[in-house]
Amino acid sequence: MEGDLSGFNIDAPRWDQCTFLGRVKHFFNITDPRTVFASEQELDWAKAVVEKSRMGLVPPGTQMEQLLYAKKLYDSAFHPDTGEKMNVIGRMSFQVPGGMLITGFMLQFYRTMPAVIFWQWVNQSFNALVNYTNRNAASPTSVRQMALSYFTATTTAVATAVGMNMWTKGTHSGHLCEGQEPK
Numbered sequence: 001m002e003g004d005l006s007g008f009n010i011d012a013p014r015w016d017q018c019t020f021l022g023r024v025k026h027f028f029n030i031t032d033p034r035t036v037f038a039s040e041q042e043l044d045w046a047k048a049v050v051e052k053s054r055m056g057l058v059p060p061g062t063q064m065e066q067l068l069y070a071k072k073l074y075d076s077a078f079h080p081d082t083g084e085k086m087n088v089i090g091r092m093s094f095q096v097p098g099g100m101l102i103t104g105f106m107l108q109f110y111r112t113m114p115a116v117i118f119w120q121w122v123n124q125s126f127n128a129l130v131n132y133t134n135r136n137a138a139s140p141t142s143v144r145q146m147a148l149s150y151f152t153a154t155t156t157a158v159a160t161a162v163g164m165n166m167w168t169k170g171t172h173s174g175h176l177c178e179g180q181e182p183k
Contacts, residue, residue, distance in 0.1 A: 081137035098126055106119040120161040
């Protein structure tokens with residue numbers, strides 16, 4: 001689909017943001033996990049295309065699909081307030097695969113207290129990194145405030161996991177499966 005794209009507004013929402021379905025489509029578009037695998041060159045290309053398009057300088061021969069793909073990559077990898085490239089692990093597009101991986105480890109290694117503590121800390125640290133990466137950069141936050149938030153979140157998560165783990169360990173001891181001998 002080629003045509004005159006000089007009047008194309010790359011920042012206009014692709015889907016109607018007044019509807020739930022439109023907002024869902026927008027969210028799924030910018031959190032698409034496949035964008036994590038875009039190369040640095042692709043991301044730099046996307047940024048250049050978006051910035052040129054904002055100035056009304058769409059190169060001749062550019063197709064609408066190219067503009068939309070560039071915008072998708074740009075929105076997934078560059079901070080909306082600062083325009084800086086975000087770290088891969090903190091991007092919303094990495095939230096699902098990263099969270100699934102950590103959850104898998106948490107489910108696999110829940111039997112020992114050190115493992116519970118470690119994987120809860122990893123999980124909460126990952127969440128803190130995602131939140132920091134996607135923060136509202138227009139509102140400055142002090143290092144002290146961030147450190148306190150991180151410490152509080154990780155300590156609370158670890159304490160809750162340890163407490164729940166200790167509490168639930170006792171609930172399994174009285175139940176026997178068919179054919180199982182008491183200990």
